Amino acid sequence: METYSLLELNHKIKTVLDDNLDSSYWVVAEIAELRTNYKGHCYLELVDKDEDQVLAKNRATIWAYTFRGINAWFLKITGSELAQGMKVLCKVKVTFHEVYGMSLNITDVDPKFTLGERAAKKQEILQHLEEDGVINMNKEIPLPIVPQKIAIISSETAAGYQDFMSQLQSNQFGYMFHTTLFNSVMQGNQAPESIITALHRIHASSKDFDLTVIIRGGGAQLDLECFDNYEVALHTAQFPIPVLTGIGHERDETITDLVANTALKTPTAVAEFLISGMYSFEEKLVAAQKTLSDKSRGFIQSASEKLNFYNHNIQKASENLIKEYNYSLNDLKNKIEFITKNIIKKELDFLNSSEKLLSSMNPKxxxxxxxxxxxxxxxxxxxxxxxxxxxxxxxxxxxxxxxxxxxxxxxxxx
Amino acid sequence: MPNKKKLSYKESIKRLSTILEKLENQEGDIDELMKDVEEATTIIKQCREKLRGTEEQLSSKFDEIDN
Structure with missing residues (x-):
């Protein structure tokens, strides 16, 4: 019986593989694990799954030099770095090492595949939410006119949270906002559960809040997978308080953005939105005050003009009336004067004639x-x-x- | 009799008329007639004064109204 040393066997395997395999293959796989070492080499575990069942699994590497290029390009196209859980189309060369065994050396990754994959997945989740009948629920809640009590889902240390708070607190109009932070993990595998827990906590005291904001961001573009998560989107859509998002990304909106009441690009934009909402309410108030003031001034002026008009008319009318009465009185006085003078004249005439008569009859x-x-x-x-x-x-x-x-x-x- | 009591204007005129009628009828003796004439003269004088007084008062009242 012919025997081989392990090395000889591995040589043989290596030879068989080298002789029978093409120099490279484009392979679709999911990244089950991904880590980089201090030299910048990237080590992955690729799997092929049917739901949760692993059908195939291979180790893979991307050497540091290649990895820098691939990862940067991938980030530029997809908005995310290569990460665990992603489905990728990669160009691999099958290698076999006598000590380390078989491994796939990745020489290229097609980001467009991941984009399409992600879009398809996103579409599927949206479809699901649509079928659940929840997709527009949060959008249908009217935004409060002046939201002041704000529940924040973010990470205390996130630059985005700091930006948001600083923007709110230093607003030039001096508007007051009462914020409560519900600290949450905003990236990675734990993020969906952490965000949902925060939503539950806010829900428990929902009467204390006018709206909820979900913010993160600042710094480098990071993984946004958690905001495309079905459960996160489902909870956000059904949340009884309006949800505003400021997730801080440039690429297409996440599903959480799509189901939120109002989606804004960055935490700062959310703060500006709140401040400008207040400002526009104040402007309306000021305008209403001005209208009220103008209208009442106009009303008073017109009433005053009417009063003056009536006053003038009353004065004129009473003057005329007095004049008329004066004429009548004068007339009456003249009549009385005439009548009395006449009476006196008549009496005097009688006295004179009596005197004459007396004189003519005076015997003396x-x-x-x-x-x-x-x-x-x-x-x-x-x-x-x-x-x-x-x-x-x-x-x-x-x-x-x-x-x-x-x-x-x-x-x-x- | 005159001056017995102060007669009103109306009573004075009535008295004057009575005297004039008596004179016209030439009733009574000469002394009585003389007294009647004297009384009538006095009545006429008094009535005239009264009228003048009244006239002045009225004038002054009407002047008051005008001013």
Missing amino acids: KVIERGYTYTEINGQNINKADQINKGSQIRTISKKLDIISTIDKVEKNAK
Whole structure:
């Protein structure tokens, strides 16, 4: 029986492989593990899986020089560095080392494949969320007019969180925001569970918050896989408080961005959004105040003009009325004056005529004019019923009072 | 009789008319007539004064209204 040393066998295997395999193959695989050493060499474990069952597994390497180029290009195209959990299309050369066994040396990686893969996966998750009927739930919650009580899901040490806080606190208008940080892992495998836990904690005291922001970012573009995670997106979509994202990336939006109430590019942009929302509310208030002030001023002015108009009219009307009454009074006074003067004149006329009459009948004056007055038995002789001979009569002249006896009575010719 | 009591203007005129009527009828003796004439003259004088007084008062009142 022919025997070989292990080295001889491995030589043989190596020879068989070298003779029978092409110099390279394009292989689709998932990165199950990835690490780099101090020299910059990258060591991976590639697997082929059917759901959770591993169907094939190989070690792989990307030598430092190649890795720098591939990783930078991959990052530029996909927005992510090569990382565990990614499905990649890579160009491999199968190598066999007598000591280290079989390994795949990766010489190239096609980032477009990963992009497409990721897009397809993303599309699948979106479809799932759509079927769940939750995709627009968080978007449908109206944003509060002035959100001030803010729950933050971020990492305390993340540059993005610091940027967000500094932007909020140093806003030039002096608006107050009450923030509560729910510390969370924002990258890597633990991130989805950590973010979901934070959402649960906020939910437990949801009455204390107007909205929730999910922020990270700053520094280098990092892995965003956790925001394309179905569970994270599902919880975000169904969250009862509006969720704002500021995940800090330039490439296409993540699924969490798509289901959030409002997606913004960076934590700073979220802070600016909140501040500008407040500012626009304040502007509305100021405008309303101005409108109120203008309208009431206008109203007062027009009322004042009306009052002046009425005042003028009342003054004019009352002046006219007084003038009219004055005319009437004057008229009345003139009438009274005329009537009274007339009465007095009439009376005076009567007195004058009485005086004349009196003067003409005054016996004293008649006698003074040379006539005499004769009476018999104390009565005017003209009024005596009977005048007999021998009766005494009294004749009054201007200077004498003569008593005589009637000698003869004869009727005169008259 | 005159001056017995202060007569009103109306009463004075009535008295004057009575006297004038009496004079026209030439009733009473000469002394009575003389007294009547004297009374009538006094009445006329008093009435005139009263009228003048009234006229002045009215004038002054009307002047008050005008001013």
